[in-house]
Structure formats: structure tokens, C-alpha cells
Amino acid sequence: MFDxxxxxxxxxxxxxxxxxxxxxFPSGGLLVSTGGRYVKVWDMLKGGQLLVSLKNHHKTVxxxxxSSSGQRLLSGSLDRKVKVYSTTSYKVVHSFDYAxxxxxxALSHEDETIVVGMTNGILSVKHRKSEAKKDYLPRRRRxxxxxxxxxKNYMKQRDDILINRPGKKHLELYDxxxxxxxxxxxxxRVLEPDCTIKTPEIxxxxxxxxxxxxxxxxxxxxxxxxxxxxxxxxLIRNLSQPRFAPVLINAAEIIIDIYLPVIGQSxxxxxxFLVLQGLVEKEIDYQRELLETLGMxxxxxxxxxxxxxxxxxxxxxxxxxxxKQIES
Numbered sequence: 001m002f003d004x005x006x007x008x009x010x011x012x013x014x015x016x017x018x019x020x021x022x023x024x025f026p027s028g029g030l031l032v033s034t035g036g037r038y039v040k041v042w043d044m045l046k047g048g049q050l051l052v053s054l055k056n057h058h059k060t061v062x063x064x065x066x067s068s069s070g071q072r073l074l075s076g077s078l079d080r081k082v083k084v085y086s087t088t089s090y091k092v093v094h095s096f097d098y099a100x101x102x103x104x105x106a107l108s109h110e111d112e113t114i115v116v117g118m119t120n121g122i123l124s125v126k127h128r129k130s131e132a133k134k135d136y137l138p139r140r141r142r143x144x145x146x147x148x149x150x151x152k153n154y155m156k157q158r159d160d161i162l163i164n165r166p167g168k169k170h171l172e173l174y175d176x177x178x179x180x181x182x183x184x185x186x187x188x189r190v191l192e193p194d195c196t197i198k199t200p201e202i203x204x205x206x207x208x209x210x211x212x213x214x215x216x217x218x219x220x221x222x223x224x225x226x227x228x229x230x231x232x233x234x235l236i237r238n239l240s241q242p243r244f245a246p247v248l249i250n251a252a253e254i255i256i257d258i259y260l261p262v263i264g265q266s267x268x269x270x271x272x273f274l275v276l277q278g279l280v281e282k283e284i285d286y287q288r289e290l291l292e293t294l295g296m297x298x299x300x301x302x303x304x305x306x307x308x309x310x311x312x313x314x315x316x317x318x319x320x321x322x323x324k325q326i327e328s
Contacts, residue, residue: 013048015040023064023073032073034061039075041090052090056083063105076102076116098124174206183210183219188227196234200244203234208247217254225266228259232272239279252276 017036024031030051031042039054039061059078066073072093073085078101084094096114104117116124156162171179177186187210189195190203210216220231235252238244256273263270 011044011048013042013050020060020062021064023066025066026070032064034064034075036060037077039064039073039085054085054090056092057081059101062101062103065105065107067107067111068109069111072111074105074107074114076105078102078119080118082114082116096126174202178206178209183213183215184222186210187219191227191230191234196237200234200238204238204244204247207251211247211250216251217258220251220255221258225269228255228269229272231255232269232276236272236275236279239276240283245283249280252280 013031013033015033015035015038017038019033019035021034022031023033029043029045031044031048033040033042037055037057037060039056041051041054043049043051054075057075057077057079061075061077063076064074065076071087073087073090075083075085077083080098080101082096082098082102082105083092084096085091086093096116098116098118100118100120100122102116102118106115107113108115112128114126114128116126118124174186174189177183177189186206190206196203207216210219223231231251232255235248235255239248239252259269263273
């Protein structure tokens with residue numbers, strides 16, 4: 001800072017970055033400087049002592065502005081944001097987003113208008129909405145008690161048509177969890193004993209939906225011994241059912257991939273993995289036998305079809321020869 005009369009430096013502060021803008025409070029006691037991502041406030045009465053350093057922008061801060069009351073400090077940056085600070089606590093109380101990087105910033109005299117210049121050549125002018133006066137309407141009189149009980153004892157006549165009001169359908173808890181992206185919580189709800197025993201198709205449908213979203217591995221990861229045992233018990237109980245097999249086999253593969261490094265640390269989990277392995281091997285044997293049976297049936301059907309076509313051809317040929325003999 002220089003003295004205009006003597007043209008000599010009377011105060012020097014080190015901002016630490018190339019300075020983009022400087023703002024002096026009307027009282028002359030505080031100086032604000034911007035450079036880099038920092039907004040720094042200096043106490044002029046204490047010889048330029050640093051009062052506070054603010055780092056709320058992601059890119060270089062380019063401009064500063066002070067409200068007419070002196071209670072709000074505004075800063076614009078190349079990150080396309082204008083931050084509004086309280087000059088008492090120096091905390092961000094509001095923020096504006098713009099379409100391009102900000103180079104300049106100004107407020108009207110009554111703080112009713114904010115003007116921002118941007119790098120794309122656009123000058124943005126925003127006006128503060130005036131608070132509309134509330135029109136207080138006269139308080140409506142509540143209906144009398146007889147209004148609520150009117151028609152309560154009415155008996156339906158023969159020609160009357162009764163219209164029932166449809167009841168509101170509420171989402172299940174696991175559907176709410178899925179709607180709010182609480183995938184692990186949704187899976188935990190459908191793995192409860194009541195759900196897995198009475199309605200296993202709901203558990204399978206949730207597993208299928210998580211797999212469709214691509215988050216089944218995230219929902220299954222990070223579980224302790226009790227939780228992973230519950231999952232393995234459900235797989236062991238329902239893996240052999242044909243309607244559930246495709247979904248549960250895929251889930252079993254994901255579980256093995258996740259917990260393979262920790263196998264051997266829990267005897268309970270290891271035992272369940274062995275049972276699951278036995279079920280998978282047995283299912284593979286069933287599938288192999290089924291494929292062999294299908295192959296034999298295909299051969300039988302092909303042989304029967306060949307014999308039928310040969311007999312039809314022979315019957316046609318014999319009829320043709322008989323007709324030739326009659327004509328001759």
C-alpha cells in the first residue's frame with residue numbers, strides 16, 4: 001500500500017499468490033485480497049496482520065464485492081461460482097452458479113441487483129425478488145358436528161350403486177430401500193427368516209433386481225459371519241429349485257469371488273461353502289444326465305421320423321405300380 005502524498009510504500013502484505021483483486025472496507029480497518037484459490041482478510045490496524053484465509057473456490061478467485069451494509073462479502077471465481085460470505089463469521093451463507101467463468105462482479109446501491117461479467121462475453125444481471133405481502137384471508141369457519149355425521153346411518157336401497165374408495169397402496173420396506181438406493185438394507189430385509197421361508201420368490205426377485213442394476217456385488221460385500229451365513233443358508237435351501245436356479249447360481253458365483261480370500265477363517269462359513277459346493281456338483285450331475293437323456297430321445301425321434309417317411313414312400317410307390325397295372 002502506497003501513500004498518495006509521498007508516493008512511498010506504507011504497508012506490505014504477502015498474499016502468497018498473484019493478486020487478482022483488492023477490496024478495502026469503508027472503515028479502512030480491513031483489507032481483502034484475492035489470488036489463486038484464496039480470499040484473505042488483513043487487519044490494517046494491526047499492521048497488516050492476517051485475520052482469516054478462505055479457500056472455498058476450486059479455481060482462481062478473480063473479483064470481489066462488498067454489500068452496501070458491509071455485512072456480506074462476495075467473491076467470483078473461474079469455477080463459475082459466486083460465494084457470499086458473512087463478514088462477522090466469514091462463513092459461506094449463499095452461492096450462485098453461472099454458465100461460464102466469472103471475471104467481474106458488482107452490486108447495486110441497495111443490493112437489489114447483482115451484475116456478473118463472464119468469459120463467454122455475457123453480462124448477467126439478476127434482480128432480487130421483492131417479498132410479496134401476504135394477503136391474509138378471513139379464517140374459514142369449521143363445519144358443524146352434524147356435517148360429519150350426516151348420512152352415517154343411511155341404509156343402502158335396492159337401486160343405489162355403492163362406490164368404494166380404493167385404498168392407498170403403500171410400498172413395502174424393501175421397495176422403499178430400493179427406491180432410496182439402500183441396496184444392502186433392502187437385501188437384509190428380504191433375507192429375514194419370515195421372508196425367506198414364506199415368500200422366497202420375493203428374495204430371489206430382489207437379488208435379480210440388484211443384479212440387473214449391477215450392484216449385487218456391492219450389496220453382498222462387507223458382511224460378517226452371521227450375515228454371510230444367512231445368505232448361504234438361503235442359497236443352500238433354494239438352489240435346487242429350477243425356477244430359482246439361474247438367479248441363485250449367479251449369486252453364488254459372486255459370493256465365491258468376493259469371499260474366496262477369507263475362506264478358512266470361519267469354520268461355520270467354511271462348512272456352508274462345502275455344502276453349497278456339494279449341491280452345485282449334484283446339480284451339475286443332474287444336468288449332465290438330463291442332457292444325455294435328451295440326446296437319446298432325439299436319436300429315437302429321428303429314427304421314428306425316418307421309418308415313417310420310408311413307409312409313406314413305399315406305400316406311395318406300391319399304389320403307383322398298382323395303378324399302372326390297371327391301366328395296362
